[in-house]
Amino acid sequence: MQLNREALTRAYRQMKLIREFEERLHEEIQTGEIAGFTHLYCGQEAVAVGVCEHLTPRDKIVSTHRGHGHCLAKGCDVNGMMKEIWGSQDGLCNGKGGSMHIADIDKGMLGANGIVGAGAPIAVGAALSNKIDGPDDDGKLAISIAFSGDGACNQGTTFEAMNLAAVTKAPAIFVFENNHYSEHTGDAYAVGTSKDIASRAEAFGMKVWRADGTDFFAVYDCMREVLDYVRTPGNGPAAVEFDTERFFGHFEGDPQRYRGEGELDRLRATRDCIKKFRESVTGAKLLSDEDLDKIDAEALDAIETAVQESRKAPRPQPENVLDNVYISY
Amino acid sequence: MAKLMYRDAIRNTIFQEMQRDERVVVLGEDVVGGMGTAGGPEAIGGIWSTSTGFYDAFGPERVIDTPISESAIMGAAGGLALAGKRPVAEIMFADFIGVCMDQLWNQIAKFRYMFGGKSVCPAVIRMPCGAGYNAAAQHSQMISQFVTNMPGIKVAMPATPADACGLLRQAIRDDDPVVFLEHKFLYAMSGEVPDDPDFCVPFGHARLARAGEDVTIVASGMMVGYAETAADDLAQDGIGCDVIDLRTTSPLDEEAILDSVEVTGRLVIVDEAPPRCSLATDISALVANKAFASLKAPIEMVTAPHTPVPFARELEGAYLPSPVKVAAAVRKTLEYR
Ligand SMILES: Cc1ncc(C[n+]2csc(CCOP(=O)(O)OP(=O)(O)O)c2C)c(N)n1
Ligand SMILES: [Mg+2]
Numbered sequence: 001m002q003l004n005r006e007a008l009t010r011a012y013r014q015m016k017l018i019r020e021f022e023e024r025l026h027e028e029i030q031t032g033e034i035a036g037f038t039h040l041y042c043g044q045e046a047v048a049v050g051v052c053e054h055l056t057p058r059d060k061i062v063s064t065h066r067g068h069g070h071c072l073a074k075g076c077d078v079n080g081m082m083k084e085i086w087g088s089q090d091g092l093c094n095g096k097g098g099s100m101h102i103a104d105i106d107k108g109m110l111g112a113n114g115i116v117g118a119g120a121p122i123a124v125g126a127a128l129s130n131k132i133d134g135p136d137d138d139g140k141l142a143i144s145i146a147f148s149g150d151g152a153c154n155q156g157t158t159f160e161a162m163n164l165a166a167v168t169k170a171p172a173i174f175v176f177e178n179n180h181y182s183e184h185t186g187d188a189y190a191v192g193t194s195k196d197i198a199s200r201a202e203a204f205g206m207k208v209w210r211a212d213g214t215d216f217f218a219v220y221d222c223m224r225e226v227l228d229y230v231r232t233p234g235n236g237p238a239a240v241e242f243d244t245e246r247f248f249g250h251f252e253g254d255p256q257r258y259r260g261e262g263e264l265d266r267l268r269a270t271r272d273c274i275k276k277f278r279e280s281v282t283g284a285k286l287l288s289d290e291d292l293d294k295i296d297a298e299a300l301d302a303i304e305t306a307v308q309e310s311r312k313a314p315r316p317q318p319e320n321v322l323d324n325v326y327i328s329y
Numbered sequence: 330m331a332k333l334m335y336r337d338a339i340r341n342t343i344f345q346e347m348q349r350d351e352r353v354v355v356l357g358e359d360v361v362g363g364m365g366t367a368g369g370p371e372a373i374g375g376i377w378s379t380s381t382g383f384y385d386a387f388g389p390e391r392v393i394d395t396p397i398s399e400s401a402i403m404g405a406a407g408g409l410a411l412a413g414k415r416p417v418a419e420i421m422f423a424d425f426i427g428v429c430m431d432q433l434w435n436q437i438a439k440f441r442y443m444f445g446g447k448s449v450c451p452a453v454i455r456m457p458c459g460a461g462y463n464a465a466a467q468h469s470q471m472i473s474q475f476v477t478n479m480p481g482i483k484v485a486m487p488a489t490p491a492d493a494c495g496l497l498r499q500a501i502r503d504d505d506p507v508v509f510l511e512h513k514f515l516y517a518m519s520g521e522v523p524d525d526p527d528f529c530v531p532f533g534h535a536r537l538a539r540a541g542e543d544v545t546i547v548a549s550g551m552m553v554g555y556a557e558t559a560a561d562d563l564a565q566d567g568i569g570c571d572v573i574d575l576r577t578t579s580p581l582d583e584e585a586i587l588d589s590v591e592v593t594g595r596l597v598i599v600d601e602a603p604p605r606c607s608l609a610t611d612i613s614a615l616v617a618n619k620a621f622a623s624l625k626a627p628i629e630m631v632t633a634p635h636t637p638v639p640f641a642r643e644l645e646g647a648y649l650p651s652p653v654k655v656a657a658a659v660r661k662t663l664e665y666r
Contacts, residue, residue, distance in 0.1 A: 035463030095641035097640055156401070185362065190397070258368035258373065318647035
């Protein structure tokens with residue numbers, strides 16, 4: 001790990017912000033104040049942050065239904081996101097999209113997505129645009145990332161996107177977050193290549209990487225290599241599979257009968273990326289417990305503020321239904 | 330008669346048909362649930378609880394849990410049906426028709442016609458549809474306008490538990506492909522369902538849900554309940570409405586609509602889809618063409634606006650038709666001089 005104090009602090013703050021965002025939503029959703037379907041990213045923070053900490057605003061990402069972590073990691077405003085989930089007119093998408101459709105195009109965040117498998121082709125399009133724009137002064141391309149799950153990897157759209165990226169040498173990165181479940185189904189059943197997603201990308205002629213998605217440093221180091229490769233003109237796409245875990249149900253309200261006995265406790269105890277990060281940086285004396293506790297408190301504060309603001313935020317009016325279908329009509 | 334929820338009427342009907350006919354098979358995402366997990370098969374039994382117990386009763390050959398691959402589900406339903414089975418496929422949300430349109434529209438719908446009448450494709454495609462859950466633009470849509478437009482496809486839209494049972498049994502026994510549009514918001518609705526294991530509701534026969542002589546209201550799916558509520562409110566003011574529940578939009582019971590409009594001379598159509606090229610415009614055209622002389626007022630359409638389905642509660646409320654909007658439309662037709 002070659003990260004300085006500042007970078008470590010930033011990474012931890014981002015992971016912690018996502019964690020608290022999701023833990024708080026888990027509570028708030030039970031009160032019935034928040035409408036719609038919400039899929040929490042808790043447990044997977046090291047992937048979003050370990051990937052996005054390398055990115056610039058020129059780089060694009062396309063997310064999934066489980067998008068809060070990707071959005072925050074790519075720099076979406078926490079208050080704007082919370083307000084969106086609350087359905088406020090002041091939300092990032094004016095209350096039109098909600099949890100599953102948060103986007104911030106200026107930040108290079110091309111949208112969460114309610115359609116499983118829809119993201120990969122969009123990411124390839126953005127990558128092709130990057131390729132047309134050409135390399136920067138350092139000779140490096142802006143890239144585009146498709147986040148997909150172990151469920152989304154079974155959609156034809158994902159296959160088509162991988163092949164299109166390969167044949168056009170688009171600077172796209174297919175990040176597969178294997179949290180071992182697609183809704184209530186295990187990857188042992190649904191992913192035909194005996195749970196191995198990266199090998200599919202390999203079959204499309206792509207260079208692939210695999211890493212432990214609950215270890216921030218493994219994700220971060222692996223992504224440095226992947227990005228070096230894909231940013232180099234002429235190399236084309238790559239894929240990474242991260243082995244990760246989801247700590248809550250598929251959606252809020254999921255009884256999770258598919259879990260084994262004690263599974264969640266075991267995952268929280270041994271596969272928690274935030275715990276692991278703390279242990280590793282305090283063990284190496286890079287950051288102290290006090291440093292980290294301070295960040296924890298700041299994250300909690302930020303979320304508290306976001307929730308309070310969301311409660312007071314202006315609601316959309318019925319006539320707003322008609323806004324933004326077209327630019328001109 | 331037994332009192333059943335809409336979702337249980339659907340589950341029980343498929344179960345009974347699977348018992349009766351070995352060719353009936355079920356496929357879809359999580360229709361078993363728990364495959365490849367510690368909890369094991371049936372840990373869920375379908376996210377809508379419409380296939381609970383199927384796997385235990387009929388096994389993996391006939392209860393096929395699929396990966397997230399709608400094109401493959403739709404296409405496999407077509408292939409199973411061409412090869413002599415009677416598949417009941419579930420597309421978890423009707424919105425995902427976007428992922429598998431080719432297999433429905435270019436394949437299943439057209440086989441029989443393209444093959445000169447030499448094929449039979451008795452596939453049933455169940456598609457939970459509609460808004461009301463703040464599930465936003467990609468999990469809330471009404472798709473009746475697309476599937477009703479497809480020659481070769483029959484379309485059922487049950488509004489009650491009894492019709493969910495009777496129309497689904499008819500769909501499974503029907504030799505043509507059927508898209509079965511279950512409204513997600515009706516799943517918990519309770520109602521009497523006939524016990525007769527052969528109870529079928531024939532396609533193309535509308536149901537008169539309320540009788541009245543002043544205005545005709547045509548509706549389908551969840552909109553039927555809205556129309557009934559509006560009709561009951563209007564009845565307090567002495568306004569009588571025929572509420573026609575279409576039950577199937579293809580085939581369409583033109584006679585029921587035209588007969589009613591001939592008496593009332595006033596028509597309100599309630600449709601959950603956006604207003605362009607929809608059931609509402611289709612029925613308007615029918616009546617304008619075939620019952621023009623009976624009309625005493627312009628036809629009113631209560632529909633969603635020409636927008637995607639919005640997320641926020643206030644916005645979704647504004648998007649959807651409602652009993653209040655239906656009643657206002659009825660009054661408007663009556664106020665026309
Ligand atoms: C086209 C489509 N099919 C099905 C669904 C329903 N659905 C939503 S999320 C999901 C599971 C996705 O699994 P995975 O890709 O592993 O992502 P995870 O939920 O684990 O983050 C399913 C089946 C959907 N939203 N879109
Ligand atoms: Mg998954």
